[in-house]
Amino acid sequence: MRGNGILEIHDLHASIQGEKILKGINLILKKGEVHALMGRNGSGKSTLAKVIMGHPDYEVTSGTITLDGQNILEMEPWKRARLGVFMSFQYPQAVPGLQVGNFLRKSVQAIRGENAPNAREFRKELNACMEKLDVDKKFLGRYVNDGFSGGEKKRLEILQLMLLQPQIAILDETDSGLDIDALRTVSTGINASVDNAACLIITHYQRILDHVNPNFVHVLIDGKIVATDGPELATKLEERGYDWLEEGASE
Amino acid sequence: MSNDARDVVGDYKAGWHDPENATIRFDNGLSEQVVRDISELKNEPKWMTDLRVKSYHHFVNQPMPTWGNSEILNNIDFDAVTYFLRSGKGTERDWDDVPEDIKRTFDRLGIPEAEQKWLGGVTAQYESEAVYHSIREDLESQGVIFLDMDRGLKEHEDIVKQYFCSVVPYQDNKFSALNTAVWSGGSFIYVPKGVSVEMPVQAYFRINAKNMGQFERTLIIVDEGASIHYVEGCTAPAYSTESLHSAVVEIIAHKGAKIRYSTVQNWSTNVYNLVTKRALAYENATVEWVDGNIGSKLTMKYPAVILKGEGSHAEVISVAYSGKGQHQDAGAKVHHLASNTTSKILSKSISKDGGRGSYRGLIQVANKAENCRVNVVCDALILDDESQSDTYPTMEVSNSTCRSEHEASVSKVSDEQVFYLMSRGHTEEEAMALIVNGFFEPFTRELPMEYAVELNKLMALEMEGSIG
Numbered sequence: 001m002r003g004n005g006i007l008e009i010h011d012l013h014a015s016i017q018g019e020k021i022l023k024g025i026n027l028i029l030k031k032g033e034v035h036a037l038m039g040r041n042g043s044g045k046s047t048l049a050k051v052i053m054g055h056p057d058y059e060v061t062s063g064t065i066t067l068d069g070q071n072i073l074e075m076e077p078w079k080r081a082r083l084g085v086f087m088s089f090q091y092p093q094a095v096p097g098l099q100v101g102n103f104l105r106k107s108v109q110a111i112r113g114e115n116a117p118n119a120r121e122f123r124k125e126l127n128a129c130m131e132k133l134d135v136d137k138k139f140l141g142r143y144v145n146d147g148f149s150g151g152e153k154k155r156l157e158i159l160q161l162m163l164l165q166p167q168i169a170i171l172d173e174t175d176s177g178l179d180i181d182a183l184r185t186v187s188t189g190i191n192a193s194v195d196n197a198a199c200l201i202i203t204h205y206q207r208i209l210d211h212v213n214p215n216f217v218h219v220l221i222d223g224k225i226v227a228t229d230g231p232e233l234a235t236k237l238e239e240r241g242y243d244w245l246e247e248g249a250s251e
Numbered sequence: 252m253s254n255d256a257r258d259v260v261g262d263y264k265a266g267w268h269d270p271e272n273a274t275i276r277f278d279n280g281l282s283e284q285v286v287r288d289i290s291e292l293k294n295e296p297k298w299m300t301d302l303r304v305k306s307y308h309h310f311v312n313q314p315m316p317t318w319g320n321s322e323i324l325n326n327i328d329f330d331a332v333t334y335f336l337r338s339g340k341g342t343e344r345d346w347d348d349v350p351e352d353i354k355r356t357f358d359r360l361g362i363p364e365a366e367q368k369w370l371g372g373v374t375a376q377y378e379s380e381a382v383y384h385s386i387r388e389d390l391e392s393q394g395v396i397f398l399d400m401d402r403g404l405k406e407h408e409d410i411v412k413q414y415f416c417s418v419v420p421y422q423d424n425k426f427s428a429l430n431t432a433v434w435s436g437g438s439f440i441y442v443p444k445g446v447s448v449e450m451p452v453q454a455y456f457r458i459n460a461k462n463m464g465q466f467e468r469t470l471i472i473v474d475e476g477a478s479i480h481y482v483e484g485c486t487a488p489a490y491s492t493e494s495l496h497s498a499v500v501e502i503i504a505h506k507g508a509k510i511r512y513s514t515v516q517n518w519s520t521n522v523y524n525l526v527t528k529r530a531l532a533y534e535n536a537t538v539e540w541v542d543g544n545i546g547s548k549l550t551m552k553y554p555a556v557i558l559k560g561e562g563s564h565a566e567v568i569s570v571a572y573s574g575k576g577q578h579q580d581a582g583a584k585v586h587h588l589a590s591n592t593t594s595k596i597l598s599k600s601i602s603k604d605g606g607r608g609s610y611r612g613l614i615q616v617a618n619k620a621e622n623c624r625v626n627v628v629c630d631a632l633i634l635d636d637e638s639q640s641d642t643y644p645t646m647e648v649s650n651s652t653c654r655s656e657h658e659a660s661v662s663k664v665s666d667e668q669v670f671y672l673m674s675r676g677h678t679e680e681e682a683m684a685l686i687v688n689g690f691f692e693p694f695t696r697e698l699p700m701e702y703a704v705e706l707n708k709l710m711a712l713e714m715e716g717s718i719g
Contacts, residue, residue, distance in 0.1 A: 053670075053674050054673075054674075055670055056666065056670065057666070076673065076678075076679070077670060077673040077674045078673045078674075078675075078676050078677055078678050078679075078681075078682075080674075081673070081674055081675060081676040082676050086674075087674055089671060089674075091667075092671065093665070093667050093668045093670075093671035093672075094668075095668060095671075095672065095685065095686060095689050096689055096690065096692075097688070097689025097690050097691065097692030097693065098685055098686070098688070098689035098692070099692075103675075103685070106677070106685070107675040107676055107677070110675065110676030110677055110681070111675070111676035143689065143692075144689075160675065164675070164676075
């Protein structure tokens with residue numbers, strides 16, 4: 001069931017093997033909004049993505065995450081996915097022997113359930129998405145992420161984003177390792193999906209934000225969001241780095 | 252269902268059994284008299300009776316193999332086995348003439364349906380003998396012979412006499428001796444020169460009775476330039492007592508012939524499956540064994556090809572699944588006796604819930620065989636810490652011009668892989684099934700589509716209810 005598409009994160013604390021990573025995250029994502037989350041390596045960006053998706057290695061010690069008012073923290077990842085939470089992985093996993101076409105079809109069926117397209121409609125949708133992402137038909141016969149280049153892996157992630165039509169899209173460093181052309185194509189795919197979703201783009205760089213315009217930019221330092229502002233914040237970070245914010249955060 | 256019964260039957264879908272309506276059932280146990288009685292009942296020529304008796308004595312005198320899984324092997328109680336059981340009245344050509352309960356069994360297994368859709372011929376064996384047999388008329392008119400082995404011996408004694416035991420001599424091993432002594436049923440196939448059989452022909456073997464021993468014997472002769480794809484499937488009820496399946500398959504692929512022999516073995520986990528399969532390939536012939544071992548308590552089976560003629564080619568693609576209480580000891584053997592012969596072995600095994608998968612392979616290259624190529628890949632996937640995988644590869648290369656490659660890998664399913672698939676809406680069990688079916692994909696893609704689908708379903712079933 002599609003709801004209003006509002007993800008609310010309230011005072012979220014999470015740790016891995018006893019080490020505290022997230023230390024009180026507050027964030028509200030609404031349908032149609034694009035949020036960028038920036039911050040240094042190790043600040044907790046990927047952890048936040050994985051905790052939203054339900055990675056079993058992380059322990060949520062306090063706080064809540066709700067989707068349209070429903071607590072999702074106790075749900076297994078597949079349940080969250082079926083409710084409309086999607087994560088584009090920084091390091092997508094290879095599944096040798098599982099063909100991309102088959103995988104996409106099965107995933108669309110699992111997630112879109114009753115509303116999943118029939119074989120013919122699916123084929124049509126798939127072709128349109130692949131064309132947009134400039135992906136060759138041969139792609140479908142290959143094994144999921146097996147022997148894929150960095151760029152191919154990211155394209156497959158965005159292809160899934162387009163086909164799975166989530167309410168909440170978390171994109172974890174989707175732009176890393178992409179050349180300018182690939183970045184442009186991948187951004188086209190993202191833009192095609194964001195109108196009907198709330199989108200959280202985790203990135204180190206301003207450049208993806210030139211293609212996908214964020215409504216908000218957040219800065220994460222040491223497990224906390226220390227600044228939130230409009231797109232100009234990203235430009236400022238590009239110019240000045242994080243130091244000036246760190247001074248503010250430590251006060 | 253009681254817990255004990257659940258342990259035995261589990262989710263095995265072919266584990267039901269029908270009432271035993273035997274028309275002839277021998278007393279359990281083996282003796283020279285039993286062997287003679289089988290032969291007499293079948294009204295066999297003297298040379299076959301003599302061969303059976305010789306084989307029986309060899310079987311008795313031969314010690315049990317000390318390799319493989321001796322612990323299980325030594326547990327086999329040969330006196331508790333029924334060596335001959337006739338259920339029907341004969342071999343029918345029309346399903347309507349097959350006794351109702353037996354027909355129902357094969358209906359449930361989907362055999363008549365598959366026959367209508369995509370098979371060129373079917374033989375269905377129930378206990379010791381074939382109860383149904385048919386071949387498409389167009390194949391028959393091209394001279395293709397596809398019979399159950401008993402009728403093959405009656406109607407084509409000259410061919411049988413020429414080839415029987417020519418590839419697998421009765422003295423080959425203890426179980427080939429046993430099979431030669433008490434064989435009953437199996438397939439006899441002859442494909443004449445230049446005839447290519449486009450639709451696969453299938454044999455289906457079903458054990459229904461308790462403590463049953465099934466000893467089918469298959470002989471396939473593919474003449475020059477001819478080709479055929481033979482498929483076999485097997486199931487049995489999940490009794491708490493053991494049954495014994497010990498088959499021998501001999502294939503002769505003449506010059507330029509091509510044969511693919513596909514097996515999906517899904518015996519219930521109370522069946523000892525001890526099978527000798529071997530093919531002889533003449534000049535430029537191709538022999539492919541596609542061998543899936545899902546069921547049984549213990550399987551010991553190493554499909555072999557003797558590359559006798561120059562330029563002949565062998566391919567052995569096998570998968571094995573070992574669950575709770577199962578040991579799949581499977582592999583391949585290829586003997587390169589002639590120059591420019593090539594072989595390719597791909598073995599994939601999965602072990603789970605304490606199961607054990609072993610790959611045992613032998614490659615021999617004779618010193619006179621020039622420019623041979625050998626490629627061996629064995630991959631094992633272990634799904635939990637209780638399960639086990641081991642490999643015993645042997646290569647004996649006596650010619651320096653041989654190019655051989657050997658790769659082996661053992662892997663575990665990673666949590667990250669499962670998480671990735673779960674994030675795409677798949678439950679943990681579904682994720683495991685996707686990974687497992689992916690692992691078997693190089694095998695399943697070689698099967699007829701109907702079988703591939705069936706195998707994938709089977710593996711999905713094995714993954715169910717197993718995630719703690």
